[in-house]
Amino acid sequence: xxxxxxxxxxxxxxxxPVFVTAMALxxxxxxxxxxQLAQGKDPALGATAITSTKAKRPVIVRRxxxxxxxxxxxxxxxxxxxxVSSGSTVSSSASVAAPVAAPVAAPAPAPAPxxxxxx
Amino acid sequence: MNEYDITFDAxxxxxxxxxxxxxxxxxxxxxxxxxxxEFIHEFDRTLSRFQPDSELSLLNRDPRVEVPASxxxxxxxxxxxxxxxxxxxxxxxxxxxxxxVAGYRxxxxxxxxxPMSDALRTAPARxxxxxxxxxxxxxxxxxxxxKVVRRPAGLKFDTGGTGKGLAADMIAGSLGGYSRFLIxxxxxxxxxxxxxxxxxxxxxxxxPISGRRAHVFxxxxxxxxxxxxxxxxxxxxxxxxxHHLLDPSTGEPCWSGIVGVTALGPNAVEAETLAKAALLSxxxxxxxxxxxxxxxxxxxxxxxELVGRMTISTRMPVRPASVGAAA
Numbered sequence: 066x067x068x069x070x071x072x073x074x075x076x077x078x079x080x081x082p083v084f085v086t087a088m089a090l091x092x093x094x095x096x097x098x099x100x101q102l103a104q105g106k107d108p109a110l111g112a113t114a115i116t117s118t119k120a121k122r123p124v125i126v127r128r129x130x131x132x133x134x135x136x137x138x139x140x141x142x143x144x145x146x147x148x149v150s151s152g153s154t155v156s157s158s159a160s161v162a163a164p165v166a167a168p169v170a171a172p173a174p175a176p177a178p179x180x181x182x183x184x
Numbered sequence: 185m186n187e188y189d190i191t192f193d194a195x196x197x198x199x200x201x202x203x204x205x206x207x208x209x210x211x212x213x214x215x216x217x218x219x220x221x222e223f224i225h226e227f228d229r230t231l232s233r234f235q236p237d238s239e240l241s242l243l244n245r246d247p248r249v250e251v252p253a254s255x256x257x258x259x260x261x262x263x264x265x266x267x268x269x270x271x272x273x274x275x276x277x278x279x280x281x282x283x284x285v286a287g288y289r290x291x292x293x294x295x296x297x298x299p300m301s302d303a304l305r306t307a308p309a310r311x312x313x314x315x316x317x318x319x320x321x322x323x324x325x326x327x328x329x330x331k332v333v334r335r336p337a338g339l340k341f342d343t344g345g346t347g348k349g350l351a352a353d354m355i356a357g358s359l360g361g362y363s364r365f366l367i368x369x370x371x372x373x374x375x376x377x378x379x380x381x382x383x384x385x386x387x388x389x390x391x392p393i394s395g396r397r398a399h400v401f402x403x404x405x406x407x408x409x410x411x412x413x414x415x416x417x418x419x420x421x422x423x424x425x426x427h428h429l430l431d432p433s434t435g436e437p438c439w440s441g442i443v444g445v446t447a448l449g450p451n452a453v454e455a456e457t458l459a460k461a462a463l464l465s466x467x468x469x470x471x472x473x474x475x476x477x478x479x480x481x482x483x484x485x486x487x488x489e490l491v492g493r494m495t496i497s498t499r500m501p502v503r504p505a506s507v508g509a510a511a
Contacts, residue, residue, distance in 0.1 A: 176189055182390035183412030183444055184197040184348065184370030 187364075188213035194224045195232070195348060196291045197370025201355075202385075204363035204377060213362065220355045220367065227351045230256050231343045233280070234291040243333065244280065244340040253333040258326050260343040261333055263350045265324055267457040273315030273432060275460045278324075280340035282435035286426045287418055297417045300393050300443065303425040304484055310441040312466030313431035344428075345460060348372040349409055349452035356452075367452075372409040374452040380404045389480055391488070392444035398488050399446075399480050407452035411459035412444030412482070413437075429463060440466035444482040447474055448492070 101108060188203045201220050203213040210216070232238045239257050253261070264277030324341060325334040335341070343350075348369035356374040359365045364377030366385050375385055381404035391398035392414035401408060417427040431438040445462040449455030458477065462470040470481050471491050478492025 176187075177191075178388050179200065179202070179366060179368060179373070179385055180388045180390055181368070181371040181373060181408055181410045181446055183392055183410050183415045184372070 188217045190217050190221065192221060194221075195228045195351075195370060196234075197348065198368075199224055199370065200366070200368040202364075202366040203359065204365060204379060206362055207378065208361035210361040216359065216362070219358075223355060224351055224369065227256065227347070227354075230254065231260050231347055232291075233342055233344060240341065240343060247337050249337055250332050250334045252331060253326070255331075258328060258331070258333065259354070260347060260350060261324060261341055262326050263346040263453050264341065264343055265321060265326070267346045267453070267460075268321040270454075270457055271315075271461040273319050273321065274313060274464050275345055275457055276316060276321055276430075276432040277342050277345055278320045278339060279430050279432060279435060280342045282430055283342065283428060285435070286428075286430065286437060287420055288416070288426075288428055297415055298419055298425050300414050303413070303417055303427075304443070306423065306425050307439040308424070310439050310466070310484075312440050312469065313438040313464035314433040316432040346453050346456055349374075349407065349454075349456035352407070352452040369452070372407070372452050372456050374407050375403050376405055389446045391486070392482055393486050398482060399490065401446075401448070403448070406477075407449045407455035408446065409449070409452060409456035409459045410444065410446040411456070411463050413439075413463075414443060429460065431464065438464050440464060441484055442467055442470055442481055443484055445470060445474070445479060447479040448477045450477070 098108075186205065188201070191198060191200045193199065199221070201217050203217050203220075205213065206216075211219070229235065230239045233240060233244075235241060239254060240260075243251050243253065243257065261277075267275045268277055320339055323335050323339055327334065349372045352367040352369045352372055352374040355367045356365065356376050359367075359376065362377050364380035364383065364385075365375070366380075367374045373387065375387075384402040384404035387401045387403055387408055388397045389399045389401070389410065390396070392412040411429065413427040413429060417425055420426050426437045429438050430436065440463060442463050445459045447455045447458035447462060449458055455477070458473060458479065462473040462479065462481065465473050467481075467483060471489070474481070474491040479490075481489040481491065483489065
């Protein structure tokens with residue numbers, strides 16, 4: 066018969082505290098992960114998301130600007146009519162009053178419409 | 185959009201040139217426009233029937249069968265012959281004696297015409313024109329290699345039927361490198377340029393009776409021309425009214441029932457030819473003449489008839505013209 070060597074000073078821990086401690090650590094870890102997922106910070110996707118953001122091409126927004134020039138012609142204080150050099154292609158004759166005083170700076174006249182007529 | 189825009193008188197009519205920006209580093213629009221103006225004056229000096237020393241007048245007086253001719257002269261005769269062939273002789277360029285007998289011997293630039301109401305009231309019975317039986321225009325031959333024109337001595341040629349359109353087309357040939365352009369020679373126009381398709385020109389048609397706007401075409405390329413009996417009309421000594429569009433079969437002014445036609449075409453010469461042919465054909469056939477490219481017919485009662493696919497615009501005002509005033 067062989068004698069077992071006797072253990073010295075150590076005692077096997079009780080299973081209940083071990084189980085409770087393990088469960089507590091597990092629940093804490095799970096709670097932490099659940100919280101992170103709820104915040105949208107999935108640790109499994111975090112690295113990929115950063116990579117895709119860096120690779121994303123910048124979006125160029127093209128803005129089309131239409132300029133509309135509205136010209137308001139104010140009646141000139143000078144009495145005489147100033148003949149306009151750019152006439153319409155429609156033949157017409159008009160007597161023009163003799164010019165008096167200096168010509169008033171006026172906005173450039175709109176180009177005459179292009180007209181086709183028998184000639 | 186910046187465009188060079190110049191208006192001046194030539195060929196007894198009003199000319200207008202619009203040229204946009206160069207796209208290939210060519211001449212400035214102003215310089216191109218001035219060159220175009222010089223060309224039109226040169227064209228007029230060479231081909232005017234009313235200037236006795238013009239090359240055309242000299243040709244018509246030349247007793248030789250074979251006559252040396254400049255490039256411009258040959259081009260003008262070829263355009264007139266093309267128009268005659270294209271219309272089966274309806275647009276006949278050899279009616280010089282007939283038009284002079286009718287009373288059109290000198291330029292009518294600046295002269296007053298006849299009010300349309302009076303002209304229509306005194307006009308003879310309406311009937312469409314027909315080609316002449318002789319087809320004399322077929323006798324004209326142009327030899328570019330020898331640089332001569334051959335025709336029976338005494339047979340005269342009038343470039344007036346296609347001259348303005350040809351001038352517009354020839355100028356257009358040098359303006360391919362501009363964003364857009366419009367050349368109007370007395371209302372016979374040629375339009376072109378890469379931007380003109382995106383931003384077309386609005387071309388208003390003057391009503392030959394009221395002088396008001398009859399229609400507006402939006403054109404990005406090609407030609408447009410108007411022919412009518414409201415200008416270049418005059419009172420004859422017998423009290424009747426004559427105008428410059430003759431019936432080749434009679435040699436007399438044609439009263440077809442149509443007073444004005446505006447035609448579209450791939451170029452100004454074709455548009456001008458179509459407009460004349462449609463007017464001479466009368467109301468029964470004018471629509472068919474214009475069917476391919478489109479256009480507009482104004483009947484004696486003032487009714488406006490559109491032919492083809494058009495875009496109507498009513499945005500552009502047109503000043504009323506004095507009815508019957510000759511250009």
